[in-house]
Amino acid sequence: MKSIFASKTFWLNVLSLVSMVATATGSPYALLLSDPQTQTMVIGGVTTVANIALRAVTDKPVKLI
Secondary structure (H helix, E strand, O other), rough: EHHHHHHHHHHHHHHHHHHHHHHOOOOOOOOOOHHHHHHHHHHHHHHHHHHHHHHHHHHEEOOOO
């Protein structure tokens, strides 16, 4: 069993959350797409596909602490 901090899926989701918050708050670090709704949809879609791919190659469970 590995630490959750060693999980690629965990860090992908943290990055996705940071991107969505940056988009929602109008941060200059947000993705440069046409509007916040489109940005959120793109981030959500990419995260979903990446999570499925990471789940397909995961072979170890994680522990929270």
